[in-house]
Amino acid sequence: MKKLLLSIAVIASGFAANAQVVVAGVAPTAIQGNYEFSWAEPGTDWSTPDFLIAGTFVEDTLQIADDGTPGTNPQGNPMSAEACNPIPAGQLDGKIAVIYRNTCEFGTKALNAENAGAVAVIIINREDEVIAMGGGADGVSVTIPVVFLSSVTGAQLVAEMQNGPVVMFLGNKVGAFANDIGANSGEMLVSPYGGANSRQFDGFSLGIQLYNFGINDQASVDVTATIDGPNGNYYSETVNIQNMLAGDTVSIFDGNPLEFTPWTEGGVGNYDNGLYTLTYTMDFGGTDDSDFDNILSSTFSIQDDVLSSSNLTVAGQPLANTYPSNSTTEYQSCMMVQEDNASTMATNGVWIVPHVDTAAGEVLAGAEIFVNAYQWDDGWVDLDDPNYTFDPTTNDAFQNLNLLSFGTHYPASDNEVEQPVLVPFQTQFQLQDAVRYLFCIQTFESATVSFGYDNTINYDGNQGIFRQPVSPVHVDGEWYAAGWAGVSAPSMALNIFDPAELGLEENTLGGTAFPNPANNKVKVTLNADGDAMLTVADVTGKVAFVAPVTLVNGSTTVDISSLASGVYTFNVALESGASSTFSVVKK
Numbered sequence: 001m002k003k004l005l006l007s008i009a010v011i012a013s014g015f016a017a018n019a020q021v022v023v024a025g026v027a028p029t030a031i032q033g034n035y036e037f038s039w040a041e042p043g044t045d046w047s048t049p050d051f052l053i054a055g056t057f058v059e060d061t062l063q064i065a066d067d068g069t070p071g072t073n074p075q076g077n078p079m080s081a082e083a084c085n086p087i088p089a090g091q092l093d094g095k096i097a098v099i100y101r102n103t104c105e106f107g108t109k110a111l112n113a114e115n116a117g118a119v120a121v122i123i124i125n126r127e128d129e130v131i132a133m134g135g136g137a138d139g140v141s142v143t144i145p146v147v148f149l150s151s152v153t154g155a156q157l158v159a160e161m162q163n164g165p166v167v168m169f170l171g172n173k174v175g176a177f178a179n180d181i182g183a184n185s186g187e188m189l190v191s192p193y194g195g196a197n198s199r200q201f202d203g204f205s206l207g208i209q210l211y212n213f214g215i216n217d218q219a220s221v222d223v224t225a226t227i228d229g230p231n232g233n234y235y236s237e238t239v240n241i242q243n244m245l246a247g248d249t250v251s252i253f254d255g256n257p258l259e260f261t262p263w264t265e266g267g268v269g270n271y272d273n274g275l276y277t278l279t280y281t282m283d284f285g286g287t288d289d290s291d292f293d294n295i296l297s298s299t300f301s302i303q304d305d306v307l308s309s310s311n312l313t314v315a316g317q318p319l320a321n322t323y324p325s326n327s328t329t330e331y332q333s334c335m336m337v338q339e340d341n342a343s344t345m346a347t348n349g350v351w352i353v354p355h356v357d358t359a360a361g362e363v364l365a366g367a368e369i370f371v372n373a374y375q376w377d378d379g380w381v382d383l384d385d386p387n388y389t390f391d392p393t394t395n396d397a398f399q400n401l402n403l404l405s406f407g408t409h410y411p412a413s414d415n416e417v418e419q420p421v422l423v424p425f426q427t428q429f430q431l432q433d434a435v436r437y438l439f440c441i442q443t444f445e446s447a448t449v450s451f452g453y454d455n456t457i458n459y460d461g462n463q464g465i466f467r468q469p470v471s472p473v474h475v476d477g478e479w480y481a482a483g484w485a486g487v488s489a490p491s492m493a494l495n496i497f498d499p500a501e502l503g504l505e506e507n508t509l510g511g512t513a514f515p516n517p518a519n520n521k522v523k524v525t526l527n528a529d530g531d532a533m534l535t536v537a538d539v540t541g542k543v544a545f546v547a548p549v550t551l552v553n554g555s556t557t558v559d560i561s562s563l564a565s566g567v568y569t570f571n572v573a574l575e576s577g578a579s580s581t582f583s584v585v586k587k
Contacts, residue, residue, distance in 0.1 A: 020052075020054070020172050020173060020174050020213075021039070021051045021052065021171065021172050021173075022034050022171075022173060022184070023037040023039075023122075023147050023149070023168065023170050024168065024169045024292055024293065025157070025167075025168055025169075026059060026167040026168060026169050026290070026292050027166070027167040027292075028163075028164065028166070030160055031156065031157060031160050031166060032292040033185065033292065033293075033296075034186075035149060035153050036130050036149075036150065036485060036487070037148060038130050038131060038132055038147070038148045039133075039145065039146065040106070040110070040133050040139065040142070040145070040146035040147070040148075044140075045107070045134050045135030045139045046107070046135040046140065046142055046146070047139075047141065047142060047143050048142055048143065048144065048145055048146055049143075049144070049145050049171075051145070051170075051171050051172050052172065053172060054172050054175040054176075055172060055174065055175035055176050056171050056172045057145075057169060057170060057171025057172055058096065058119050058145055058169075058170050058171055059167065059169045059170070059176075059290075060094060060095060060096050060120065060167065060168070061094075061096065061165050061166065062095065062098050062122070062157065062161055062165075062167070063092055063097060063098065064097075064098045064158070064161070065080075065081055065083040065087055065091075065092060065098065065099045065109075065116070065118075066078075066087065067080050067082075067084065067085040067086065067087045067112065068080055068085070068088075069082070069084070069085055073100065073102045073103070073126075074102075074126075074360070075100070075102070075151070075359070076359070077102075081099060081100050082099065082101075082102050082103060082109065083097070083108075083112045083113055084103055084104035084108060084109065084112070085112065086112055086115065086116075087113060087115065087116035088116060089115070089116060090116065090117050091116045092113055092116040092118035093116075094119060095117070095118055095119065096119060096122055096168055096170070097116070097118035097120070097121045097122070098122050098154075098157070098158065098161075099113060099122070099123050099124070100124050100126070100154075101123055101125050101126050101148075102126060105135070105136030105137070105138065105139075106123060106133040106134060106135060106136065106139065106146070107134075107135035107136040107137065107139030107141075107142055108136060108137075109121070109123060110123075110135075110138070110139070110144070110146045111138040111139075111141050111142050113144075114142055114143065118144060120144050120145040120147070120170050121144060121145070121146045122147055122148075122149060122154075122168070122170075123147070123149070124149055124151060124153075124155075124158075125148065125149065125151050126151060127150070127325070128151050128152045128322050128323050128324055129150055129324050129326060129484070130148060130149065130485065131148065133146065133148050145170050145171060147170050152321065152322045152455065173213040173290065174213050174247065175215050175247075176213065176290065177213065177214050177215075177289035178215055178289055179214045179216050179218070179284070179287065179289050180212070180213040180214035180289050180290045181211065181212050181213065181214065181218060181244070181294065182210075182213060182282065182288075182290070182291075182293030182294055183211065183280065183282060183293055183296055184209070185298075185461075186458050186461055186464075187208065187209040187460070187461050187464070188207065188208040188209070188280055188296055188298075189204070189205055189208070189253070189461050189462055189465060190204075190278060190298040190300070190457060190458070190459065190461065191204055191276070192204055192462065193300065193307060194299070194308055194309055194310045194311040194312065194454060194489055195300070195301055195303065195306050195307065195309075195310065195311065195312040195318070195493055196300060196302045196303075196307070197302075197303070197304070197306065197307040197345060197496050198269070198271065198273055198302050198303060198304050199268070199304070199344040199345050199496065199498070200268060200307075200339050200341045200342060200344050200345055201268065201271055201302055202267060202271075202341070203262060203263040203264040203271070205254050205260070205262045206225045206235075206260040206261075206262065206263060206278070207251075207252050207254065207259065207260060207461075208223065208252055208253075208280045208296070208461075209250070209251050209252070209253075209461075210223055210244075210249070210250045212244045212247060212249075213290070214246060214289065215246050216246060217243065217246055218241075218243075218244045219242070219284075220240060220241070220242060220243075220284065221240070221241040221244050221250075221282065222238050222239070222240055222241075222282070222283050222285075223238065223239045223240075223241065223252060223280065224236065224238040224280070224283075225237055225239075225260050225278070225279070225280050226278070226281070227263055227276055227277070227278050227279075228276065228279070229272060229274055229275065229276040230273070230275065230276075231272055231274075234263070234276070235263045237260050239252050239258050239259070239260060241258065244284075268341060268344065271302050273301075273302050273303050273304065276299065276300050276302070277297055277298070277299050278298050278299075278300070279296070279297040280297070281294065281295050282294045298456075298457060298458070299311055299456070299457075300457075303316060304496070305496055306318075306351065306493040306495060306496055307337065307345065307347075307493065307494040307496050308351075308491075308492065308494070309335045309454075309457070309459075309470070309471060309489045309491075309492065310452075310454035310457065310489045310490065310491040310492070311454050311456060311457060311489075312493070313420070315420075317420035318351050318352075318454070318491040318492055318493045319454045319491060320355075320418060320420075320451075320452025320453060320454060320491035321452075321453075321454060321455055322452070322453045322454075322455045322487055323355040323418075323450045323452055323453070324453060324487055325355075325446065325450035327446035327447070327475045327476050328476060329444065329446060329447075329476050330442070330443070330446055330474070330475075330476060330477065331442070331449075331473070331474065331475055332372070332440040332441065332442040332473065332474035333440065333450075333451045333453075333483075333490045333492070334438050334439060334440035334441075334471060334472045334473065334483075334490065335438075335439050335470070335471055335492055336437065336438055336439075336468065336469050336471070336472065337431070337436075337437045337438075337439065337494070338434065338435065338437065339431075339433070340433055340434050341433060342431035342432060342434070342435065342437075343431060343432055345430070345431050345494075345496045346429065346430040346498065346501070346502055347425070347428065347431065347494045347495055347496055348425055348495055348497065349371070349407060349423055349424040349425050349428075349494075350371040350407070350422070350423055350425075350439060350441065350492055350493065350494055351421070351423075351492060351493040351494075351495060352369070352371065352409070352420070352421060352441045352452075352491070352492055353418060353419065353420050353421075353451060354369060354411060354416060354417065354450075354452075355417060355418055355449070355450045355451060355452060356448050356449055358417055362448045363414060363448075364411045364413075364414050364416055364449065365411050365412060365413045365414055365416075366410055366411065367410070367411055367443065367449050368408065368410060368443065368444065368445065369409045369410070369423070369441065369442070369443050369449065370407070370409075370441070370442040370443070370567070371406060371409070371423045371439070371440070371441055371442070372439070372441075372442055373404045373405045373406065373429070373439055374401040374403055374437065374438040374440065375404055375435060375437060375512070376398075376400070376401055376436040376437060376438045377400035377402055377436075378398065378400045378401075379400075380397060382467035382468060383467040383468065383469065383481065384467055398472075398479045400515075401516070402512055402513065402515075402516045403513075403516050403517075403582070403583045403584065403585055404427075404429055404437075404512075404582060404583070405425040405427040405582065405583055406425065406426060406583045407423040407425045407426060408423075409421065418452065420491075420493075422495060426569055426583065427581045427582060427583070428502065429502075438472070440474070441490075441492055442474075446475075446476075451490065451492070452491030453487045453489055453490055453491055454489040454491050455487050455489070456489075457488070457489040458489075459471065459488040460488060463482065469481040469482070470483065470488050471483035471484075471488050471489065471490050509526045509572075509574075509578055509579070509580040510525070510526055510580065511524075511525075511526050511572065511582040512524075512525050513570065513582065513584045516584055516585060517584075517585035517587045518560060518584065518586065518587065519561075519587050520559065520561040521558065521561070522560055522584055523555055523556075523557050523558075524549070524551075524556050524557070524570065524572065525554055525555040526554055526572060527554060528554065528574055528578070529551050529552065529553065529554060530550070530574065531548065531550050531551075531574075532548070532549050532550070532551060532572050532573055532574045532575070533546065533547075533549070533572070533573045534546065534547050534548070534570065534571070535570075535571040535573070536560075536568050536569070536570055536571075536584075537571075538566060538567075538568055538569075544568060545562070549572070551572075558570075560586055565587055566585070567583060567586075568585075568586060569581060569582075569583055570583070
């Protein structure tokens, strides 16, 4: 508990530093909330305002820029909205200009908008990611705020603009309004899974970081957490904060002076299946001058058949609405699982949502996609453990990834683009209690192939408080524990069933290999002794070699130096007829 309290204190201070600067939808309700963004910071490239200064902000109506250029760009957007040429004077007076990225420098776009009367600029990326912006030659002449959004966020805002005015807030909330309390979706606890499994689910802790951004003190602030589900209300609790001064931050988490009671229904099996909504509501008894961040919510479901970081579709498959990618040679999108009662679940495959840009002529059919199940045996407790490091020369935190099983998928056609598909494991297996697993989707065609994420769930608060990685990614040879910035719910789901239905004799033998991946030799360990026959096959099923082995104290060493690099299936068959099948990666 002491360790947890220390982590909360450290993370809470980090939350406070980051939550002041936001890019948020104000009106209408459909676009309210905070968005992932980057911004043009004043310096050598820009003369823009400094959002790190309290009260530095713009709140106004969006308008798409139009420089009169005919045609559409490769993304299907009007060339006129790229603002690479001068915009008629007065066209953008008092508006936040919306501009598409493509053929000219960011600074040029922003300066053209400023000269046309814009009070700020939003630049929409052509990809579903957020990047830093260089100002180029014209950036030093830009004196209005400039922010950068992903293609998905931009498309949402532009679509809503067709229905009427859209108002956005860009900048630092501290001191911007007289009465203003609020919170950030990346600083609240949510369900550990978007698609929780009834076999292991046993509730979760609730919590949120609250801010008084306004210049006025608040005598009494109520923060209420509710959980509503298939049969009505399941949880409702209010925490009251007395005398919240201007600029104050209050952390309502387990172990702190103010905390919510964890949600529990009396143990595994007592939770109704169906869709749930967790909501945090903040109220000081008066009118909030900037109330878009007074109500935050997150959805999740409980059902029998999958375990998923993302929310689920009506069909019970992982939901995907964004497809981040920044890789050229190899990419793995992963989810971590570590549960005290994981042995109630067995898995035989992973649902994935593959993606290519068909508009750019990219082809998914025939691409090679792997799903990998690793037992993550590195010796660290949490992200604050000194044994957890991201030194690119050692990658200590990802040294002991032992492959338990894998599957290979070759999409039959481009009809699978952005559609859930189940990739079976070669060997189904039962999960074990308190063991750390990493389940990954992998491609070596990452310049074109990527995988889905659900951007309606934000696990940043869970990772910040509990200090466990949620969705690591492996990009071109390097691991990143936090995954994609602002997108922490990979659209992947373990296909789950009752371990009693395994019916596979080899599972009683276990079967692991170390190291895994390996170079020349690998130590095979089973719950057995005596003579056995080893059969090694590649991913196509072609037998690489067959050799007799003898298990002494449950293990034997196998020379794999003759194998080419790749993934292989090891089958160890005992004289009794029992066997074990598992996978080994040859470096």
